[in-house]
Every structure is written in C-alpha cells, then in structure tokens.
Amino acid sequence: MGAAKQAVQVDVGDETDVPVIEHAPSERETTRKILPIVEGVVLLAALLAPLVLQDYLTVFATRVIILALFALSFDLVWGYAGIMSFGQALFFGSAGYGVALLARDLDITNIFLVLPAGTLIGLTFALLLGGFLLLGRHPSSVIFVSLGTLTGSYAADRLARGWYYLGGQNGIPSIAPMSLGGYDFTEGPAFYYLVLGILVVVYLLCRFLVRSQFGLALAGLRENEQRIAFFGYKAQHLKAIIFTVGGAIAGLAGSLYAFHEGFVWPNMVGVVVSTQVVLYVLFGGSGTLIGAVIGTVIVEGVSFWLSDNYRDIWPIILGLLLLLVILFRPLGLISFVLGERERVGSFGAKIKEKRNAAP
C-alpha cells in the first residue's frame, strides 16, 4: 500500500506530460511459468500410463481420459465464461445415445462418421438450449441459466427412461465397436492412445481460444458481464458461442464414452453425471484447463481406490474430501502450485516480451 501511495505522488508531482515508461519491470514478470511445467508432467504421465498399468487399469484410464475431455467442456463454460451449466451431461449423453442409435439401427461405426456426428449432436443441443437460455434481449440471471440447464438434463433423463425406442431404463446395450477400415477399436491401449490424442488436440485448441483476445473477452464476461456490455460487447452472443463450443466438446466426449463402454443408459444424460463434471472441475481448479484434467483424474482415481478398499463408506469419504477442497481451496487443487496472476494470464504478454527484447 505504502509503495502504491508513493507512486501516485511521484506520478502526480511529475509535471512533464509523459512519464517514464517501465523503468522497473514488476517482479511478477520475472517469475517462472508454472503452468507449462504442470501440463508437461501430466502429458508425460498420460503417455507412459499404459506401459506401466495392468490391462484392466488401462481400460479404467481410458474412461478417465474421456471424462477429462468432458470436464474441459464444462471448464470452458463455467471456469472461463462464468455460465453455470448444471446440465452438461445433456450434451454428453445425447451424443452418446445418438451414436449408439447410428451403430444399432444404421450399422454406422466408422470413426470418421460417428465422432463428427456426436460432436454435431452435442453442438446442436447446446445451440438450442443455449440460444433459449442465454440469447434474451437482456442478460439472463445465473439462477435462470443453472436451473434451465438442470431442468434440461433432468427432462432428458426422464425422456430416455420412458422412451422404448431408446431402450428405457436399460438404455442401449452391446454397441458395436468403433471402426476404421477393417480395424475395430476395442478397450485397450489403442483406444487409450486414440482418446489421449483427441484430448491433446482439443486441449490445445481450447488453450489457443482462452489465450486469444476472445479469451480476454471471456475473462471480462466472467468478472463483470454488465461492465463489458457497456463497452459494446454483445455479451449474450459471446456466452451462447462458448456454451455451444462446450456442448460440441461434451458431444465428442459422449460419443467416445458410448463406444468405449459399449452401452449407453439414462444416467448418462442425467443430473448425476452433470453434477459429477462440476465436481471434477471445482476439485481440480476451474479457470485452468489443466485443472479440469487433474480434477477428473484425481476424483476418478480416488473413487476407484476407495471403492476397492472401503466398499461401504467410500462415497462418504469422497464427499468429505471434496467438501474440504472446496472449503479451503475454492480455486481447486491447482491453486497449490499456481498463483492468481498466472491463472488469469496476461493477454498482451507476447508483445511485452518482444518489446522488452528489442532495446
């Protein structure tokens, strides 16, 4: 505080028009970047996992990677744009059902058809629901959006349970494996590396997006939507766009999930899975992409281990753990290693480095 006050007086007292620019770069500029290191470590661990894990654990790890992809979709929507979506499973599950129907009724399992189809289904549902919830003339309240998405997910769950064509309570079992030419993707290392590859590509695209000027607009949106509307941003459009992108990613994850598990069932579109993804992201750290991935891995890993060792009370232990993190680390586990400044990021940073290097 003292220093800031002093700086004011120095500036104010300075009668010349142009103050000296950057005589002392602030400390923060010189601190190391933690985020790329964390990302690198996670990627390395993910690449090596199937080599050290037993087969049944590789299958489990594949499921976790798919869920991490799903978590990214929620993180974009909530962590970056501040839209509380309690119905993210709607896009995940509807895409799962969609590709299951393609496989069951039309015998379409080609990877280049089913994955785009699933992505498109997620995108379409998100566009419809997001358009309805977010594109009013005046900004919609957080409670309206969260209840609206929750209701959407709940309604889809009931619909799936009651509709005979979708298999009712049992869902659609024995989905044929995803194929490429003559090759079938069954559970195992090949499927694992396929989804890991997809995760990395989607992750990099999201990373590009959230660090772009569009990402800066999103940061403004989540901090103070009203403020940026007064700048002339079409805030509702921005929200609908990112919501739709999130829906598309959830759809991609849902179609991979359907083929990996070999069946889809009503829970997949319902409130339980919608809540689960919220927990992954809050646990790992919303507003960082890697936080969503880490959160998924840890929540799923801990549940897996607890359910093996504490057969009856594991959900209680897990619940307590989640509560502790949310109470004491509201920014998630990632905040143990990552400072606020780096989490938010700097959108003019590249130019700054260039200019600093110039003289």
Next chain:
Amino acid sequence: MPLLEAAGIKKVFGKLTALDGAALTVGENEFHGLIGPNGSGKSTLMKCIAGAEVPTQGKVSFINTDITAFTPTERARAGMSLKFQITSVLPTLTLYDNILLALQAQCSLFDLVLSRTRSTLHDQVMSMLTQFRLANRAFDAAAALSHGQQQWLEIAMALAGKPKLLLLDEPTGGMSLEERRVTGELLQPIKKHCSLVIVEHDLDFIRDICDRLTVLDQGKVLASGTVSEIQANTSVQEIYLRRA
C-alpha cells in the same frame, strides 16, 4: 441539433419517484455538469441515459436517434460510454488487459478468436496508459492500484471506444485534492472530440471544467444554464444553503 436530449424522464421505483420529468440537453463538445443535493436523482438520470435503468416515462435521443429502448451494448455501439460510480475495473486483469478489453469491444468475433488485432491495438493501449499516467504500471493487476488510479483507469477504459459522449458518475469520489486536480487535467484534452456529462459533489471541480450545468432537485430540473447563470440563480443558492 443537440448531441443528447433527454426529455420528460420519469422513473418510479415502487412508491418512490426518483425522477419526475427531468430533462437534460447536451451539445457537441460540451462539458455538462449534473448537480443537486443527495437523492435528487442525478445518478438515476445518468443510468436512464446510459441504459442501466429503463425510464418509466420519457424519451432519450442521441445523435438524432431515439435510444430510449436501446440496450447498453447498443448504446455503446452508437457512441456512448459510461464510467460507473463504483469503480468497476476488472481487478484480476492487468491494466494493459483492462484497456485492451475496452479497445477491442467492437472487433469482429473472427478477429478476436485469431487475436488479429492484438498487435495493431498495442500502440493505442500504451498511449492511453501514458495519457492517464499509468504506463509504468501496465503489467500490474488493476487491483493493486490506488483508488484514484483505478478511477483514471476506468476513465481511460470508458474513452477507449472513442465515444461521442462520456458519462462520468462521480469521477473524483474518494480522491485527494491533488488527484482531483490531475483528473481535471486529464479530462481537458478529450473536449476536442467528445462531450461529457458529469455527476459530481465537488462543486469547485465542476465549476472548473464544465461549460454548462443542470441542477436537479427532487427529481425535477431546478435550473439549467451556463456556470455563471447557475451561480447567480437564487433558488439554486437556496437549496445548497438549505443543505448546509
């Protein structure tokens, strides 16, 4: 034709009538002060003009367009800009990013996603920061600024979109005398391209920078005219004496 014309503005909150037929006319490149005792409806009138509140009755025209029903986004795109009473810079972002956020508001989505204006806007960001004496703090988080500096940052952000009309709600609230003087200096150069409506308690500050004044009392216009006319007005003197 004036730049801004608000006429017959009535705003009712439940049983409270905050504005009762208030009016305001601002010409081009005019600095217009809006004064009056507490609760006279200054901030509400400002909000009705900026689009933060919708008037119960009345009409707001801006550059010959009826904007009464425009959303804040539409008003901003028409060339109007508001600085809130409570500073609402984005505290976790750097000063640089705060300004960039304001500058890029009307870029196309395509440009934003591909960051195509990041380098072209750089010089504008730095010159705005320099103009408002904040350049040496460019890469600090806005939360680290003193209150007065946050107000300057906010004014800079409000000016970033090159508005035709800037609405300032208590820009010198909580500032030291010296900071007020500097704020006045910072505002002078914008007169070449921008009109100003300013709500302010500090009458000395208002007198120094404004061309015309409008005095509100209990939701109505008590007087409107040049600074010297208002100073000579007996009913205005009376309400200020009554308050003191």
